[in-house]
Amino acid sequence: MAKDLIDSDVIDYDYDRDELLRQIRILEDEKRYLESELRRLQGDIERLRKEINRMKSPPLLVGTIEDIIDDNRIVVRSSAGPTFIVNASSYVPKEKIKPGAKVALNKQTFAIVHMIPESYDPAITAAEIIEKPRVTYDDIGGLKKQIREIREAVELPLLKPELYKKVGIEPPKGVLLAGPPGTGKTLLAKAVAHHTHATFIRTVGSELVRKYIGEGAKLVRELFDLARKKAPSIVFIDEIDAIGARRLDMATSGDREVQRTLMQLLAELDGFEPLDNVKIIAATNRPDILDEALLRPGRFDRIIQVPYPDYDARIEILKIHTRRMNLKDVNLEKIAKKTDGFSGADLKVICMEAGMFAIRDERDYVTQEDFENAIRKFLHADDLRKEIPGEMFA
Known part of the structure; x- marks a missing residue:
């Protein structure tokens, strides 16, 4: 009987010890997490403090280096117009200071504090x-x-x-x-x-x-x-x-x-x-x-x-613009004969208009008549363009 009591006490002791060790590990993990979270928040605070100080700092003038007198004196033309002889901050690399470079100037002393990277016009x-x-x-x-x-x-x-x-x-x-x-x-x-x-x-x-x-x-x-x-x-x-x-x-x-x-x-x-x-x-x-x-x-x-296409060229252009179209009994040679003096862009529009005629009739294929109607419509529109005064397109 006494032996059973001792064994149960040992089991309870081992269980309590394992439970305590598990809880210690959990608390240590939580501690490490909180420490890393604290470091992250401190970093954010430092970054925001720097950003606030940067926003509070006075604005800088933009200037252009015109000449270098010596290591300590530089001729700079400010964006406001006047030209000054100024000094450069020790943080500015000496090899980047050259005529034509854009620089940022302190508003009070006009000293060079930053080099502005070379950039192109957005256009x-x-x-x-x-x-x-x-x-x-x-x-x-x-x-x-x-x-x-x-x-x-x-x-x-x-x-x-x-x-x-x-x-x-x-x-x-x-x-x-x-x-x-x-x-x-x-x-x-x-x-x-x-x-x-x-x-x-x-x-x-x-x-x-x-x-x-x-x-x-x-x-x-x-x-x-x-x-x-x-x-x-x-x-x-x-x-x-x-x-x-x-x-x-x-x-x-x-x-x-x-x-x-x-x-x-x-x-x-x-x-x-x-x-x-x-x-x-x-x-x-x-x-x-x-x-x-x-x-x-x-x-x-x-x-x-690059001239207007001749007869053979018009046939070649029509083949290119109709290679994805569903054609039915279409003679491209006849179309090429009727489009003398047309440009490649004009022929592309005619192919598009022929397809639009087919869609209007609820067909999934394009016929010779659709192309002839497209040519007549294009010529009519071209006549209208010639009749409209030029200032309407200005």
């Missing part, structure tokens, strides 16, 4: 195309000669530069695509971007025209600077006649600013800084008004004419 950074266009050479009809010429001038120098070195010639710097609207100039540029591994930077000539003096030239300079940093790259300037028109003796202040932008473009195309892995493609509907300096060899070495 230039937005010009870079991240995703490649889906247009391929197979999507372009009737322009075999033009495709061959633009590939020789833009694509091959980027993909196989050794070919030109073996022959002993320099590839063309730039290509100008000239032709009426809707003939496929932009499509050619998109196809080149698709078939190369280069960075594609697209802008429109009118986006480089700005109100204030020097801003347009600054945009052009930043555009080519970005292209050099992203090389190999292709710069596509659509509607280049917006800044490349012929310079006149009699000009308004707005025209003179456009001319400054043009002169900066000329300097970038054929200046001291090389454009080894940067290729330029420009497009225009009005090559007759472009400045002679822009068209001379050394800037745009190759001018590619």
Whole structure:
């Protein structure tokens, strides 16, 4: 009997000990968790305290370094206008202090306290195309000669530069695509971007025209600077006649600013800084008004004419735009004969309108009559466009 009592006491003792150890482990885990939570909250408090102090600190002025006199004296032009000789904080790296760099100045002492990172205008950074266009050479009809010429001038120098070195010639710097609207100039540029591994930077000539003096030239300079940093790259300037028109003796202040932008473009195309892995493609509907300096060899070495499609080209374009359409007894040759003088964009609209006629009749196929109705509708709409005064489209 006594032995049983002793054994039960031992069992109770072991149970109490294990229970206490378990509770100790739980409390230790809770302690570690609370300590880590305390450290996290203390970090948040410190971060918020720094943020409050930063928000309470006085604003900084933006300036531009113009000259460096010595290690202790720097000439800085502030954004407000005046120029000062100031000192630099010991926290500012000496190797980054150079003429033209943007800096942040103390509002009271005008000392340099921070270097402002170099940045581009939002219009230039937005010009870079991240995703490649889906247009391929197979999507372009009737322009075999033009495709061959633009590939020789833009694509091959980027993909196989050794070919030109073996022959002993320099590839063309730039290509100008000239032709009426809707003939496929932009499509050619998109196809080149698709078939190369280069960075594609697209802008429109009118986006480089700005109100204030020097801003347009600054945009052009930043555009080519970005292209050099992203090389190999292709710069596509659509509607280049917006800044490349012929310079006149009699000009308004707005025209003179456009001319400054043009002169900066000329300097970038054929200046001291090389454009080894940067290729330029420009497009225009009005090559007759472009400045002679822009068209001379050394800037745009190759001018590619993109005309209205002929009969065979129209058949090829119609085949491209109808390859996904459900056709029934459609003769593309007859359609091509009736669309003499139409551009590739016009033919695309006719295919779309023919499909719309089929949908209107609740059919899942397109007939010859749908195409003929589409041609009549397009010609009627074209006549209406000619009758409407031009200022209505302004």
